[in-house]
Amino acid sequence: MEQYNVRFLPDNLTxxxxxxxxxxxxxxxxxxxxxxxxxxxxxxxxxxxxxMSGEVKVEGTGKLSHEQIEAGVHLACKTKVMGDLSVxxxxxxxxxxxxxxxxxxxxxxxxxEVNLLQKYGLKPLARKIQLSLAEPTLTENTADWxxxxxxxxxxxxxxxxxxxxxxxxDLPEVLRAGEWQVTVxxxxxxxxxxxxxxxxxxxxxxxxxxxxxxxxxxxVVYLVNLESGEIIDKQGTYNKQARYGDDVISRIxxxxxxxxxxxxxxxxxxxxxxxxxxxxxxxxxxQREDIAGAVAAGNTTMTQLFMGVSPKYVRLEPYIxxxxxxxxxxxxxxxxxxNPRGPVIMFxxxxxxxxxxxxxxxxxxxxxxxxxLVLFIDIGTNGEIVLGNRxxxxxxxxxxxxxxxxxxxxxxxxxxxxxxERVDIDPETFDVDLKVVGGGRPVGICGSGLVDVxxxxxxxxxxxxxxxxxxxxxxxxxxxxxxxKEFVLAWAHQAEGxxxxxxxxxxxxxxxxxxxxIYAGIRSLLRMVSLEVEMIDKIVIAGGFGNYLNVPDSVQIxxxxxxxxxxxxxxxxxxxxxxxxxxxxxxxxxxxxxxxxKMTYLELSVGNDFMDEFVSALFLxxxxxxxxxxVDS
Amino acid sequence: xxxxLVKERWQSRVGEVVLGAxxxxxxxxxxxxTVGGDGTLPFLHFEGAVANRPVVALEVNDVEPDWSPRxxxxxxxxxxxxxxxxxxCVEEYGADLIYLKLTGANxxxxxxxxxxxxxxxxxVLAAVSVPLIVAGCEDAEKDNEVMAAVAEAAAGENLLIGxxxxxxxxxxxxxxxxxxxxxxxxxxxxINICKQLNILINEMGLPLNKIVIDPMIGGLGFGLEYAYSIxxxxxxxxxxxxxMLAMPMICTPGYEANRAKEANAGIExxxxxxxxxxxxTMWEALTATSLVQTGASILLMRNPEALKLxxxxxxxxxxxxx
Numbered sequence: 001m002e003q004y005n006v007r008f009l010p011d012n013l014t015x016x017x018x019x020x021x022x023x024x025x026x027x028x029x030x031x032x033x034x035x036x037x038x039x040x041x042x043x044x045x046x047x048x049x050x051x052m053s054g055e056v057k058v059e060g061t062g063k064l065s066h067e068q069i070e071a072g073v074h075l076a077c078k079t080k081v082m083g084d085l086s087v088x089x090x091x092x093x094x095x096x097x098x099x100x101x102x103x104x105x106x107x108x109x110x111x112x113e114v115n116l117l118q119k120y121g122l123k124p125l126a127r128k129i130q131l132s133l134a135e136p137t138l139t140e141n142t143a144d145w146x147x148x149x150x151x152x153x154x155x156x157x158x159x160x161x162x163x164x165x166x167x168x169x170d171l172p173e174v175l176r177a178g179e180w181q182v183t184v185x186x187x188x189x190x191x192x193x194x195x196x197x198x199x200x201x202x203x204x205x206x207x208x209x210x211x212x213x214x215x216x217x218x219x220v221v222y223l224v225n226l227e228s229g230e231i232i233d234k235q236g237t238y239n240k241q242a243r244y245g246d247d248v249i250s251r252i253x254x255x256x257x258x259x260x261x262x263x264x265x266x267x268x269x270x271x272x273x274x275x276x277x278x279x280x281x282x283x284x285x286x287q288r289e290d291i292a293g294a295v296a297a298g299n300t301t302m303t304q305l306f307m308g309v310s311p312k313y314v315r316l317e318p319y320i321x322x323x324x325x326x327x328x329x330x331x332x333x334x335x336x337x338x339n340p341r342g343p344v345i346m347f348x349x350x351x352x353x354x355x356x357x358x359x360x361x362x363x364x365x366x367x368x369x370x371x372x373l374v375l376f377i378d379i380g381t382n383g384e385i386v387l388g389n390r391x392x393x394x395x396x397x398x399x400x401x402x403x404x405x406x407x408x409x410x411x412x413x414x415x416x417x418x419x420x421e422r423v424d425i426d427p428e429t430f431d432v433d434l435k436v437v438g439g440g441r442p443v444g445i446c447g448s449g450l451v452d453v454x455x456x457x458x459x460x461x462x463x464x465x466x467x468x469x470x471x472x473x474x475x476x477x478x479x480x481x482x483x484x485k486e487f488v489l490a491w492a493h494q495a496e497g498x499x500x501x502x503x504x505x506x507x508x509x510x511x512x513x514x515x516x517x518i519y520a521g522i523r524s525l526l527r528m529v530s531l532e533v534e535m536i537d538k539i540v541i542a543g544g545f546g547n548y549l550n551v552p553d554s555v556q557i558x559x560x561x562x563x564x565x566x567x568x569x570x571x572x573x574x575x576x577x578x579x580x581x582x583x584x585x586x587x588x589x590x591x592x593x594x595x596x597x598k599m600t601y602l603e604l605s606v607g608n609d610f611m612d613e614f615v616s617a618l619f620l621x622x623x624x625x626x627x628x629x630x631v632d633s
Numbered sequence: 634x635x636x637x638l639v640k641e642r643w644q645s646r647v648g649e650v651v652l653g654a655x656x657x658x659x660x661x662x663x664x665x666x667t668v669g670g671d672g673t674l675p676f677l678h679f680e681g682a683v684a685n686r687p688v689v690a691l692e693v694n695d696v697e698p699d700w701s702p703r704x705x706x707x708x709x710x711x712x713x714x715x716x717x718x719x720x721x722c723v724e725e726y727g728a729d730l731i732y733l734k735l736t737g738a739n740x741x742x743x744x745x746x747x748x749x750x751x752x753x754x755x756x757v758l759a760a761v762s763v764p765l766i767v768a769g770c771e772d773a774e775k776d777n778e779v780m781a782a783v784a785e786a787a788a789g790e791n792l793l794i795g796x797x798x799x800x801x802x803x804x805x806x807x808x809x810x811x812x813x814x815x816x817x818x819x820x821x822x823x824i825n826i827c828k829q830l831n832i833l834i835n836e837m838g839l840p841l842n843k844i845v846i847d848p849m850i851g852g853l854g855f856g857l858e859y860a861y862s863i864x865x866x867x868x869x870x871x872x873x874x875x876x877m878l879a880m881p882m883i884c885t886p887g888y889e890a891n892r893a894k895e896a897n898a899g900i901e902x903x904x905x906x907x908x909x910x911x912x913x914t915m916w917e918a919l920t921a922t923s924l925v926q927t928g929a930s931i932l933l934m935r936n937p938e939a940l941k942l943x944x945x946x947x948x949x950x951x952x953x954x955x
Contacts, residue, residue, distance in 0.1 A: 464833055466799055616825040623828045625877075 004081050008032055009052065009088040017081055020057070023049055024076040027089065034076050034093050047076035048093050054085030116366060117229060120585035124226035125209055126187040126292035126342065129155050130202040133180040144171050148198070152184060160192040164341055167195050174198050185292045187343045188586055189328055196292050196341045207292040208232070209583045210338065212273055213357065213576035214298030214306055215239060216248055216381065217405070217414075219269070220576045221276040223286065226293070229584050233280045234576075240268040241305070247381055247402065248301040252315045255305060266308040267335070274337040281337075291338035294331065295579040295589075297347040299355035299382075307334070307346065319352040319603075324596055345582065345589065348596030351603075353397035358384045359596050360578025363588060364571060365540045368393060368595055372537035375522065375561075378574070379404055379447075379543045383518040386599065387525045387536075393595070394528055396602040398521030398610070403514035404447035404545055409507045411444040411489075418443030418496055420489065421548055423452040427460040430475040432489055441496040445489070445503070448548035453489070453503050454511050455553035458620050462487055465620045467508040515559035516617035521604065522561060523613045528602050533561045533627060542574040555630065558621030562628040640680045645874035646672035647928075648842055649685070650815055650881050652730065652793050653764025659789035659813070663762035666730060668845070668930035669881030674868060675928050679955040686951050687925050689932045689940050690766055691728035692887050693718045695745065695753045696737035700935065701897055703913055707937050715753050716760035723761045726937035727944065732766040733757050738779045739770035747782035754783050758790060766883075766933070768795040768817070777804040784808035793817060793845060793883075793931075799830050806837050817883055819847035822856075822863050824870070828877045835877070845931065846880045852889035852896075853920040860884075861927045868928040884924045887935035890917035918942040925950065 001018040006026040008014070015030045024047055027034050034047045042060040051072045060078035061069055076093070131151045134140065142150075145168060152161055175182060178200025185197040185207050206227035213220040220236035244254040244265055255262045281288060296306065300321045304311040307329070313320045325348035332340030347356025358378060367374035369390055376386040383400040386393055406412030406419075413419050417438030423445075424433040436442045445453065457463045462473060469478065469485040477488040486502040495501050526533065539561065541549065551568050554560040560568075571577070582588045604610040616623040621631050649670040654660025666688055673681030695715050698705075707726075711717040715733065722728040735750045737743040745753075754767055767783055769776030780794055781804060795817030797805045802818070809816045818834055820827035827846055835841055848867060850860035870878035890896055896916040899909050906912060917939035921932045925947060934940050 465836070466829055466833060468800065470803075472803070612825075615823065616828075618825070619829045619832075623825045623832070623877075625832065 004054075004084050006030075006054075006081055006085045006087060009086065011089070019082055020080045022077055023056075023074065023079045023081065023085075023087055026081060027076060027087075032089055034089060042075055042078040045075065046093065048073050048090065049076045049079075050074070050088040050090065051079070052086040052088055054081075054087075055083035056080060056085065057082050116364065116581055116588070117584055120581065120587045120591075122229055122584055123188065123586035124207070124229075124293075124584050125295065125345065125582075125589070126185055126196060126207045127226055128203060128205075128207045128292075129184045129186060131155075131182050131184060133175065133182065135180050144175055148175070148182070148184070152186070152193075152195075156186065156193050161186075161195065162192055163195040166341065167198055171198060174200050185290075185339070187293055187328075189343055190589075194341075194343070196339055196343075197289065205287075205290055208286055208290050210273075210277065210291060210294035210296075211576055211579035211583050212294060212296035213360075213573055213579060214269060214273075214296055214302040215357070215575070216251075216299065216302060217242070217246075219272045219276065220573060221273060221280065222576060222580050223277070223280045223284065223291070224580060224583055226584065231580070232284050232286070235276045235280055237272060237276060240272040241265055244268070246407070248299065248311075249315060251305065252301060252311045256310060256312045262305075262308065262310055266305055269302070269306050270335050274335075277337045288337050289339050292342045293583065294336065294338060294342065294344045295347070295583040296344065297356040297360035297575045297579045299357050300349040300352050301355070303346050303349060303356050314352040321349055321352045324349045324351075325593055347579065347582070348593055350395055350596055350599045351397075351601040353382060354384055354386075354395045354599070354601055356596075357575035358386060358395065359592055359599070360576075360582070361542045361571070361574035362386050362393065362595055362599070363578040363581060363592055364574045367538075367540070368591075368598065373531070373535055375525075375536045375539045377518070377522070377539065377541050377543075377560075379518065379541065379545055379549075381405060381407075383521055385518075385521045385525055387522075387529070387531075388599075392529070393599045394525050394602055395599045396521050396525055396604050398517045398524075398604055400514045400517040401510070403450065403510050406444065406446055408510050409445065409450065410486075410504050411501045412450070412507075413444035413446055415446040415448065415545060415548060419446035420444065420449040420501070421446055421452075422550075423449055423456050423489065425456040425460045425462070430460060430462070430473075430477050432477070434490060441494065442490045442501055443496045444501065446548075447545040448550065450503075450507075450511055451515075451553050451557060451559060452550060454508065454515075454620070455550075455556040457487065457503070457508065458557070463505075463508055463620075466618075467505070467512045467620065469505045469508075511557075512618055512620065515557055516614055519558055519560070519617045519622070520610055520613035523617070524604055524610045525602060527609060527613075533563065536561065536563060536567070538567050538569060539563065540569045540571050540574075542571045555628065556621060558617060558619070558628060558631075562621075562630050638679060641673075643672055643681060643872035645872055645879065646670060646682070646684070647868065647871040647881055647930075648876075648879045650793075650842055650845055652766075652791065652815065654789060654791040654813075658791070660791055661758060661762075662764050662790070664764075665791070666764050671868075671928070673872070674865075675926055676950045676954070678953040683951065683953075685930070687930050687932065687947050688729035689921075689934055689943055689947075690730045690732040691722035691726060691937065691940060692732045692734055692933055692935050693722060693757065694734050694736050695750065696743050698734075698736060701891065701913070703897075703910060704891065704935050716756040719757045720760045722937070723763055726940060728763070728937075728940065730763045730766060730931075731757060731761055732768070732933045734768050734770075735779060735783070736770050738775050739772055740775055741772075742770070747779045750779045751782040751786035754787055754792075758787060764793070765790065766793040766795070766817075766931070771796075773798075773801045777801070780805050781808045784812040784814055787814070788812040791815060795819065796847065797830065797834055799826055799833070802830060802834055803837065806834050806839050809843065810837070810839050815843040815845060817845050817847050818880075819849060822849050822851075822860060824863055824866050824878070827867065828870075828875075831877045831880065841876060841880065844880045846878075846882045847884070848882055850884050850886070850889055850920075850924065852886065852891075852893050853916055853923070854895060855889065855893055857920060857923055861923060864924070864927040864929065881930035882928055883931040883933065884921075884929045885933045886917055886921040886924060887933050890920040890939075891935060914938045914942070918946075922946045 057080040183203035211222040328343035422435035486504040490501040653662035670684030737745040
């Protein structure tokens, strides 16, 4: 099929797509997210774009006015590419809530949509079954529960069916109130079913479920219609545990510090989840009672804290978690705002520092079912890394420090409005060109910006390969402070604050250590299985920072292996995606438990390999330049 | 039954570095010295070429050093005259080359000017005809000035000048490039930093055959075995074609061995340790010979008696065992 170039303005991004691709899909490929309320049916009219030039096929104009059509306005979803195009995407058509991908397309990873549900099949954690029971008589005098049980059995087939006492207590009145028409909510648990709720009449309200990612920093909740699999809403917020410390270690320390602290810190995260659930429920008029199950994924410490299990020994050598897998618990035990009898399933952990969030991510990558050798990296405070394919999986966690989340850097910050996310430095004049999240004045630098800064400082020879600032460069942007050297990225008058935004030599050294730790982790895993970097077929990057990551720059600084960009894929928040999948598919739930057992954990603090690899990675890009053949000397 | 020796086949060899320059080459030395070039682990003649014999330099200072009286005795009468000191080292004690240390440049000490230092180098060059190794006073800022002046004053002599370190390698490298000298690249007992420094220096444009590695060492009883294994690793790296590790190595047994208590404490304090004179000599000699056996190409020594023992040991090691 013919390929055409579509150029998007004002981003000035060009992508190549086959003929008959919708402008909406082309934009997605360019990393530009256009609003599309109706999902591409041409009915909501949100995806308006202006065609500047080129040939298209219009399949619908929806509610566009005559004047709009005259002015070249098209619906991106109903307009097909038939030649090289130039298209303007006005700001009102862009999805603003989330940070949108822009910049050079070839360097960035657009998020890969995962649809594994088809493969796994819809078999949700809970569902509602409508039953018609025969009214009892003097001669047909089976007990209420026995009657319901027999009818349920017809739907559920073989297998044990449990019912909690609380449901039995309400049963006689419910059955009679509904005149023997009832709706039963049943949870699908390992090797048994459990009745969660019995309501009178034939309810048309579906059973809902929650997919939860419990991150150290942020918590994300999806509310899912368990009948259709559709995500009703997604919401995220900061983990309320943050006030007890930013990282897992300080949370552990707090939780064991005094009696009552564990309960307090557990309540903090449960409240975080509850507030999100309440907010979604209000917005969509969903009753708590109808939320019949939840699947959560988090790192080992977060999982234990969520369950109210002390993580004390996670922190102490030899770093033993209390459990890797626990059978489902009920929401009531955890204090969650949903049906208290609904099951809550936690993703199993591998080790103290490779948790359920990583198992969840691996599930979503589907790497454990393919022949390709996949490297999965979740870059956060800990860089967790998994390598393998259908035959084996090895994992490790390397402590990269909080640099890429903005910690430990003079002007570091998370990726939010005001964060510098792209940097260009003219190697001749040292003039700086910045791209700021949200387009406003810069406040600080986020992870992707820091990767860029490092690469560009090196490119402009402002720093040498060891990260030392070069003294012989004459520029007012490079200056010596009392205890450090620094490079000015933005002058105070250009920035939001009162100070110049700078990157110091110390920052550079911290970044080199962080990137060195990640790369050393990758190399240690490869060494463990005696494989070389080139043998990796695909690298999947997860985590919030991943999709803004410029791959060529990351390779340039030696953060990521020197492999062609095509081998890189970004998967977004794989932790919540895996939870979503497990919520909807029994096979995924079973596989998650298997995955937890299947992954071999490599403890990097044992032996010298990691330390050796780490020290040799403290160089730009690496002491062994042969590992980075594409990086020019 | 005859035992068949297992022989390793190496892909590569240690690079060669030439020290000094004859008049034909733009210098004034009577001969040049080539170090490195080995295609095997040290002295396994049966396995590969042991190309060049390790060489030994004696240390000369531009001001009277704070050495022990036992060492200073060897240089009585010349210790305040670097040129005469150097001459004695070569003619009387048989040093292969001179290691001139410009301690006097130190701002905390004699604070000699770069010009004065350059003059000292010229004096020593005039007094002896062997190639010269010149190092500064270990004050980074001052050394940058001093070594630039020295490099210029001795242009064309192909001195081996030091020290380039990771935090401070640019100006000395630039000086070596402009005035055609070679550089000592010093790293703190760390194979990675060693390699990184070589890359940094090489990227400035100094060819690899103008770099000598100082891996830093510990003296006998003070970490010698650690240095030994680092050096062994560097040699193995050279042999498997790691170009950025394939430079000859220079070591400082004279400095390290004489720092040890064992090389300084008298018999009256430690009757069981034996006579200090022999003990001090042996301490330096043993440190040096151990280093030779793990691949050192240039030894910087202080004790002429120890030097004699080391040269004798090298003679024995150079006899082919193929």
